[in-house]
Amino acid sequence: MAIDPAGSIAGEPLMVDTHCPYCALQCAMTLTRDADGEISVAGRDFPTNRGGLCRKGWTSPELLHRNDRLTRPLLRDAAGIPRPVSWDRAYQVIVDNICRTQQRYGNDAVAVFGGGGLTNEKAYLLGKFARVALRTAMVDYNGRFCMSSAAAAANRAFGVDRGLPFPVSDLDDANTIMLLGSNVADTMPPFTQHLTGAQRAGGLIVVDPRVSATARLTAGGSGVHLQPAPGTDLELLLGITHVVLTEGLINNDYLDRRANGLAGLRRSVADLWPERVQSITGVPAATIREIARRLAWAADNGGCYLLTGRGVEQHVNGTDTATAAINLALLLGLPGSPDSGYGTLTGQGNGQGGREHGQKSDQLPGYRKITDPAARRHVAAVWGIDPDRLPGPGLPAVQLLDRLGRPDGVRMLMVHGSNLVISAPDSTALERRLDDLDFLVVSDFFLSETARHADLILPVLQWAEEDGTMTTLEGRVVRRRAVSPPPGEAKSELEILHDLSRRLGAPSPFPTRPSEVFDELARASAGGVADYSGIDYPLLDSGATAHWPYVDAGTPRLFGERFGTADGRAELVPVRPTEPVDPVATGTGLTLITGRLLEHYQSGAQTRRVDTLNASAPRALVQIHPTTAAGLGIGDGDEVLVDSARGRARCWAELTTGIRPDTVFLPFHYPDRSTANRLTPAVADPTSGMPEFKTARVTVFRVAAIGAL
Ligand SMILES: Nc1nc2c(c(=O)[nH]1)N[C@H]1C(S)=C(S)[C@@H](COP(=O)(O)OP(=O)(O)OC[C@H]3O[C@@H](n4cnc5c(=O)[nH]c(N)nc54)[C@H](O)[C@@H]3O)O[C@H]1N2
Ligand SMILES: Nc1nc2c(c(=O)[nH]1)N[C@H]1C(S)=C(S)[C@@H](COP(=O)(O)OP(=O)(O)OC[C@H]3O[C@@H](n4cnc5c(=O)[nH]c(N)nc54)[C@H](O)[C@@H]3O)O[C@H]1N2
Ligand code: SF4
Ligand SMILES: [Mo]
Numbered sequence: 001m002a003i004d005p006a007g008s009i010a011g012e013p014l015m016v017d018t019h020c021p022y023c024a025l026q027c028a029m030t031l032t033r034d035a036d037g038e039i040s041v042a043g044r045d046f047p048t049n050r051g052g053l054c055r056k057g058w059t060s061p062e063l064l065h066r067n068d069r070l071t072r073p074l075l076r077d078a079a080g081i082p083r084p085v086s087w088d089r090a091y092q093v094i095v096d097n098i099c100r101t102q103q104r105y106g107n108d109a110v111a112v113f114g115g116g117g118l119t120n121e122k123a124y125l126l127g128k129f130a131r132v133a134l135r136t137a138m139v140d141y142n143g144r145f146c147m148s149s150a151a152a153a154a155n156r157a158f159g160v161d162r163g164l165p166f167p168v169s170d171l172d173d174a175n176t177i178m179l180l181g182s183n184v185a186d187t188m189p190p191f192t193q194h195l196t197g198a199q200r201a202g203g204l205i206v207v208d209p210r211v212s213a214t215a216r217l218t219a220g221g222s223g224v225h226l227q228p229a230p231g232t233d234l235e236l237l238l239g240i241t242h243v244v245l246t247e248g249l250i251n252n253d254y255l256d257r258r259a260n261g262l263a264g265l266r267r268s269v270a271d272l273w274p275e276r277v278q279s280i281t282g283v284p285a286a287t288i289r290e291i292a293r294r295l296a297w298a299a300d301n302g303g304c305y306l307l308t309g310r311g312v313e314q315h316v317n318g319t320d321t322a323t324a325a326i327n328l329a330l331l332l333g334l335p336g337s338p339d340s341g342y343g344t345l346t347g348q349g350n351g352q353g354g355r356e357h358g359q360k361s362d363q364l365p366g367y368r369k370i371t372d373p374a375a376r377r378h379v380a381a382v383w384g385i386d387p388d389r390l391p392g393p394g395l396p397a398v399q400l401l402d403r404l405g406r407p408d409g410v411r412m413l414m415v416h417g418s419n420l421v422i423s424a425p426d427s428t429a430l431e432r433r434l435d436d437l438d439f440l441v442v443s444d445f446f447l448s449e450t451a452r453h454a455d456l457i458l459p460v461l462q463w464a465e466e467d468g469t470m471t472t473l474e475g476r477v478v479r480r481r482a483v484s485p486p487p488g489e490a491k492s493e494l495e496i497l498h499d500l501s502r503r504l505g506a507p508s509p510f511p512t513r514p515s516e517v518f519d520e521l522a523r524a525s526a527g528g529v530a531d532y533s534g535i536d537y538p539l540l541d542s543g544a545t546a547h548w549p550y551v552d553a554g555t556p557r558l559f560g561e562r563f564g565t566a567d568g569r570a571e572l573v574p575v576r577p578t579e580p581v582d583p584v585a586t587g588t589g590l591t592l593i594t595g596r597l598l599e600h601y602q603s604g605a606q607t608r609r610v611d612t613l614n615a616s617a618p619r620a621l622v623q624i625h626p627t628t629a630a631g632l633g634i635g636d637g638d639e640v641l642v643d644s645a646r647g648r649a650r651c652w653a654e655l656t657t658g659i660r661p662d663t664v665f666l667p668f669h670y671p672d673r674s675t676a677n678r679l680t681p682a683v684a685d686p687t688s689g690m691p692e693f694k695t696a697r698v699t700v701f702r703v704a705a706i707g708a709l
Pocket of ligand 4: 147347
């Protein structure tokens with residue numbers, strides 16, 4: 001039921017079907033607004049969540065009632081204090097700064113940073129704003145920190161990057177599912193319903209250096225937990241591939257018909273026999289052989305899936321690791337098979353749609369390449385401009401952020417939907433660079449840690465205050481609907497981009513109604529890889545199942561007949577082990593891995609404001625093995641400092657045997673001195689631009705011990 005929130009009748013409860021504000025599972029929910037404006041939530045039946053929600057979903061309406069909500073533009077005065085100003089004044093200041101900066105330093109001195117939480121409409125309009133209104137090449141987004149390695153690997157193997165090329169419910173009947181570096185039991189709890197078939201068949205294989213909540217699902221004969229040394233997944237996968245090849249477990253018929261490059265791949269893994277891989281990963285050779293045989297058996301017996309998460313992707317060799325998983329899947333004949341497959345679990349609410357419509361530095365809408373002359377002509381025609389007016393490719397996030405504040409770099413930055421101060425690697429250096437900018441504009445609905453550095457803060461609408469669309473982890477376009485009126489003077493970002501583009505004299509119109517923006521996006525995407533041309537709001541509101549590409553009908557399953565490559569065949573791309581980035585520290589060297597907790601979402605800008613979530617995970621706990629802790633004189637609950645070559649983070653020890661003795665784990669959700677990214681290196685995967693978020697060499701000290709030094 002879609003009702004204009006402004007049109008609700010006093011005293012009548014208003015019920016709106018929508019989706020959760022957080023992750024890519026996009027659990028379906030119904031929001032009810034009562035006569036007093038209070039909003040309650042109920043889970044709604046939908047293939048991904050089947051009525052279930054996690055704690056974040058259940059508590060999401062609390063975000064709508066916060067009194068620390070931003071409701072007016074805030075401009076820093078001469079003394080550096082943010083003061084409320086009118087929208088007119090805010091726009092004038094932005095336009096003046098853009099013009100001054102671009103006249104002095106060139107168009108690329110103004111940059112835009114977007115987010116995978118933005119609706120399709122916002123992501124699309126933001127990319128258009130950068131290219132058409134600002135004429136800057138410098139636009140990228142936080143999906144670079146999230147999906148870029150998996151995306152790069154899928155693009156080079158399949159010619160298409162849709163996280164899951166099949167509906168989530170296909171997993172239900174599998175007898176074997178291998179989850180590599182993914183902790184869905186915490187990061188997408190309702191997703192675990194789709195693992196029960198594999199658990200019953202004893203075939204849930206979880207690869208994680210920690211006994212994560214998901215690893216615990218393998219207990220009692222439900223499956224196997226492999227606990228490799230952090231950052232050695234590539235070698236592990238190559239070892240399994242070696243066994244599959246040497247024991248003749250590959251699907252020759254499938255490979256003949258559907259893939260190129262078998263001979264090269266075979267040569268590339270010849271020296272990675274299981275005993276050698278055991279010495280690198282710590283996973284026993286016998287287990288490596290058993291896993292290879294189990295996967296091959298499952299592929300022949302109706303149901304084998306390989307799924308990757310950030311644990312294996314967020315490394316400098318993330319693209320190669322995802323490629324190794326794809327190679328293994330291809331050797332077994334999984335991709336495109338009706339009962340088996342390979343996929344990656346997209347993370348952010350619109351992590352999928354957010355990487356398709358042009359907020360990425362090298363991309364135009366429809367997942368088109370900005371360097372492709374035909375793509376430039378098509379999109380320029382939709383925008384009514386000359387293709388030569390479109391800038392070329394910009395820089396991926398880590399390189400873009402490295403240019404902030406440099407004399408010949410980026411002098412002004414506009415951030416939409418990312419809390420970089422907590423989520424970008426080497427965050428202390430980033431904070432300094434943000435302060436070196438001439439002008440920083442942050443659009444947000446809360447005063448995020450990044451907004452605190454802004455010269456100007458624009459208050460925008462959140463989730464249940466606006467209409468839009470999101471594309472779920474299975475490539476399905478769904479409707480987000482408004483239930484609450486906008487608070488104070490907060491404005492829709494579509495309107496902000498419209499107002500600014502008009503003041504900047506942009507040669508193409510910027511619609512403000514979400515459905516009109518969507519229609520334009522659909523036209524711009526027509527003929528592209530992510531083709532939305534057959535979708536519109538009435539279709540979505542009729543309840544249609546809309547997986548892209550959608551021209552006349554949706555495509556729930558990709559690759560049944562052919563892959564998206566020029567010859568329709570998948571590419572087996574040989575990949576080789578790589579050296580770790582972070583040099584081994586002297587003294588007590590430990591490897592830090594980072595990740596997520598059930599209670600908090602990303603930088604925590606939203607969930608740290610939800611009382612019940614914050615109460616159950618109020619501060620940063622670092623997981624340490626008791627043996628390691630004993631050696632360092634650290635007890636459970638002690639305040640500790642974690643040091644790396646980049647910086648130092650303060651947290652509290654949580655002793656657990658559920659982690660390798662050579663590894664410590666810190667969630668990245670916390671601000672200030674507890675930010676895990678103070679420790680991570682801003683070194684990126686050469687193919688995808690993904691930073692090394694998941695491993696850093698660290699030392700850990702008890703605070704009292706430091707005090708005594
Ligand atoms: N509660 C919650 N849910 C979320 C989010 C959130 O912030 N909070 N964020 C959403 C987003 S944007 C994303 S991208 C997804 C991410 O979802 P996941 O990929 O499930 O999340 P992470 O916790 O980052 O990483 C998963 C696991 O990787 C392990 N790991 C770390 N290093 C390595 C390694 O070298 N090898 C292997 N094999 N494993 C390793 C960690 O121990 C962790 O258990 O979650 C989405 N859902
Ligand atoms: N060490 C380490 N670092 C990591 C990761 C890790 O595993 N380890 N994971 C990485 C991953 S996978 C991700 S996705 C990133 C995410 O990290 P961030 O990019 O920081 O993501 P969020 O915390 O979701 O930040 C979104 C911000 O935008 C606001 N916001 C939400 N919706 C909108 C909107 O529609 N418009 C506007 N203008 N603002 C909005 C929120 O209030 C919040 O302040 O972190 C990455 N950083
Ligand atoms: S699993 Fe993701 S989409 Fe579902 S309720 Fe939790 S945060 Fe929301
Ligand atoms: Mo993510």
